[in-house]
Structures are given as structure tokens and as C-alpha cells.
Amino acid sequence: MAKRTGEKYEAIIDAAIRVIAEYGYHQAQVSKIAREAKVADGTIYLYFENKDDVLISLFNEKMGAFITDVETTLADGTSAVDQLRELIRLHFEYLEGNRQLAIVTQIELRQSNPEVRKQIGLILKKYLNVIDQVIQRGIAQGVFHDEFDPRTARHMIFGTIDETVTTWIMKDCKYSLTDQVEPIARLFLRGIGR
Template identity: 55%
Template sequence: MKKDRPKYKQIIDAAVVVIAENGYHQAQVSKIAKQAGVADGTIYLYFKNKEDILISMFQEKLGVFISNIDEEMARVTSAKEKMLVLIRKHFEILFEDKHLAIVTQLELRQSNKEIRYKINDVLKGYLKLVDSILIAGVEQGEFHEDLDVRLARHMVFGTLDEIVTTWVMNEQKYNLVEQAGPVHELIIKGLGAKIVK
């Protein structure tokens, strides 16, 4: 079955809602089918099982996530600006889709080891994006010349991840996107850049 078919996307979107509202373990395929408005059997035309739905959902959503960030990053030249785009888009996308935020920050972590390995594999595309900003920043003299890119990548991703998780745990009571500016400033300072006001 081709992944560009409308029902594929319908099932993915339904899975995000059902998993966010019920938790991964309580999210039966029948609930996902009902939310998507399709017969239970239709799900199995596109996915092997619930685990496959979760991995595919993450691949699909992260793919959109990366292309949105990429597209906007192409409009700016400095690594500092690119980092701000990354942070802002990361927060915006999850702020605008609260169900997706619950799934990425909480439910994906409840899954078994095999699922986590597959998810980490999908995450590599996002981490390469972070690396590209860091490497450009060093090459353009914006970040510290001795920057340990691998360590800096963990710092950037870990910071954004923790801030979104805290927001989800606080029942999304405040505007996540408003955190982008202060977080950007802290990260940029940590990368050895001078802040020009």
C-alpha cells in the first residue's frame, strides 16, 4: 500500500489522538480505526500491527517536522538564526499539536526497547539537522572553534526535549513558543557565541 494514500494519513492522525488520550498500551487498533472512520481491517492494509502504527506515525510526523524546519532555515544565513528557527519551530509544532506533544514526550518513552531503537533511528535525521547548524556555526566563526559537536548536539536536543516534556507535564498551561527566545540565548551562550543585542 502506498503511503501517499489519504487513508494512511487519516490513520496516522487518528493514532496520535487515540494514543495521546488513552496511552499507547490502552490504544487498541479498533479505537484507532473508529477515530479514523475506517473499518478495523483497513488498518492492516497499511500497518502490520500497533507497533508499526507507532513507528510509522513517528516517521511521518518527524519527516514533516524536519522539512518545515529545513524550509524555514533556508531563509536565514547565520548559524545563530538557524538555531533560533530550529528552537522556535520545534516548540511551535508541538504547541500547535498538543496530542502529538503528549505522544512524543510521554508515550514513545513507555514503549519497549525494540520500538525505542527504531525511534532513535528515525531521530537521526533531526539530529543531523542540529549537527549541520553546529558545524556551520564553527566554520563561520559564530560558535567556539573547539566545539565538541556531538556533545553540543546532546545539549541542544536534551534542552529542547526537557522543556517540552516539562510543558506537557504541566498540562500545557503556558505558551511554549514564548520560551524560544530565552532558550535560544542560553544555548547560543553555551556554544561560545557572543550575544549582540
């Protein structure tokens, strides 16, 4: 298998996003992805075992880059309240900036097989750890209540962000996702803030 770097690899990942967003995961044949990437069908198999591997790699690449950006942005030591707001903003901004990726991550990934979902879950765990760190920082700073279960808070935060993006997609992206940052941040802060 070829090294998972380089122009062709990136072209295949980007083509997969476009094809899966347009046709849906189950109708996104490898041949369509290859055609969109302007490579031979066999080239895809130099980098990926199968279509599921393309989907997992796509999520790993895009979500991995997003998580790195979030960690870098939140590393400046600002208050947990500001970090929570920034996390929401980054999430919404990232997906609003790439609607096809939003469709793939919010709609199509959920229709994949159990093995794909398991691999996606392992990648997503890194993001949930970032949310945990913000919650723990807020408790340590005394700005978040310490009487609630941090896992419940994490589920509440991620679930709300996730559902907000899904609803935005289902409504054909007719409004600004980033305009939702402040209302959602206020909602969280009323629930977990002191």
C-alpha cells in the same frame, strides 16, 4: 500491504495520534484507532503490520514532515545564530500547535518496546543531523566556539529543547511554549557562542 498514502492512511495516522494521546500507547487498541479513523479494524492491517508499525509510521510521517520544514527554512543561508533560534522556534511552534502529537512524541513513544525505540532513533537521527549542521555552520562562521565537542553541543541543544517540551506537557500546557524560545536561545548562545 496497501500503499502508505491516501485519505485512509492519513486518517489512521491522525486517529492514532488522538487515541494514543488520550488513552496512552498500551491502552490504545487497534480497534479504538480504527473506530476513531472511521474504518474497519481490518483496514488498519492493510496499511500497517501491527500497532507498533502504526506508532513508527506516525512518528516517521510527522517527524519527517517537520524535518523537511526545518531543512527548507534553514536553507536560506542565514547566520548560525539565527538558524539556532529558528530551529528552537520551529520545534516549539510545531508541538505547541498540536498538543496531542506532543503528548505522543514526548511521553508515549518513550514507553514503547525496544524495537520501536530503535526505529524512532533512526528517524530522530535525521533531526540530530540538522542540529549538527547548524553547529558546524556556527563554528565555520566563527560565531560558535570551536573548542567544544559538537556532539556534546548537539546533546545539550536537543536535550534542552526536548525537556522543555516534556515539562510543558507535564504542566498541562499552561503557558506558551514559544515564549521559551528567546530564553533558551540566549542560554545556548552564552554556552557555545563567542
